[in-house]
Amino acid sequence: MKQSKWIILLTTLFLITGCSNETNKAESIPTIKIDQASNNGISNLNLTPPMTITSMPTINYLLPQKSSEERITPITHIVLHFTSNAAKNPENPYNPNDIRETFLDYAISAHYMIGREGEIYLLVPENRIARHAGKGDLKNFPHYKDELNKYSIGIEMLAIGTEEEMNSMLPANIYESIPEPHIGFTEAQYQSLQRLVNDIVNRNPAIKKDRAHIVGHDEYAPNRKTDPGSLFNWSEIGF
CATH class of the missing domain: 1.20.5 (Single alpha-helices involved in coiled-coils or other helix-helix interfaces)
Known part of the structure; x- marks a missing residue:
């Protein structure tokens, strides 16, 4: 007993x-809490490891998880884009809520978005694959054909290109109605982009800081994409 x-x-x-x-x-x-100046009605989220994000101040605009996929491949590239809502609202083409809705409507995404004042929006954590590059080819990386999303971080800038670059998206009369200050990129955007690129490169040693690894969408898919386009000044971010 x-x-x-x-x-x-x-x-x-x-x-x-x-x-x-x-x-x-x-x-x-x-847990990693995202600092934000404003969430524009989008609820705060706590991210648990292994989420990977920049240490720079960001505005939480996280897209639903269905807008991205789990990443199991190394990050070797950064792809730069521009985006706007000029087709629907040429007078106010940079409302981030409108652009976020467009991403949801078309099932596209990026990791970051940089506003006209240099504010950085977090859309997708870096350890997930965003849908920003689509089909294309990259010089010196033939095995990345149509697969660049898997190996890259996508950064959207709120900007509008030249009339020629935008003609597949905007009729001439709408382009002509866009206020001049909305065309091209701002100094604040360049400054934030350079800091963000440096931060990403420092945390991802497979990304070499050169023009072979930091590319425009128009270099990967020249037959269908024009962003960031001829108005983007690469020297502003050190190239």
């Missing part, structure tokens, strides 16, 4: 110790 009591006591102690260890493990998992 005494022996049975000892067995029961030891078993109970073992189970309590085991639960205690598991609890400690769970409590030790940190």
Whole structure:
């Protein structure tokens, strides 16, 4: 009888110790809170590791998880884009809520978006694949044909290109109605982009800081894309 009591006591102690260890493990998992100046009605989110994001201040505009895929490939490239809502609202083409809705409507995404004042919006964590590059070819990387999304981080800038670059998206009369300050890129965007690119490169050693690894969408898909286009000044970000 005494022996049975000892067995029961030891078993109970073992189970309590085991639960205690598991609890400690769970409590030790940190969370990453995204700082934001404004969320424009979008709820705050806590991201648990292994989410990867910039340490720079960002505005939380996370897209639903269905807008991206799990990443299992190394990050070797950064792809630059421009985007706007000029087709629907040429007078106010840079409302981030409108552009976010467009991303959702067309099932596209990027990791970051940079506004006209240099504000950085977080759309997709870097450890997930965003749908920004689509089909194309990249010089010196033949195995990336139609697969650049898997190996890259996409950065959208709120900007509008030349009339020629936009003619597949905008009729001439709409382009002509766009206020001049909305055309091209701003100094604040260049400054934020350069800092963001440097930050991403520093955290991802497979991305070499050169024009073979930091590319425009128009270089990957020249037959169908014109962004960031001829108004984008690469020297502003060190190239």
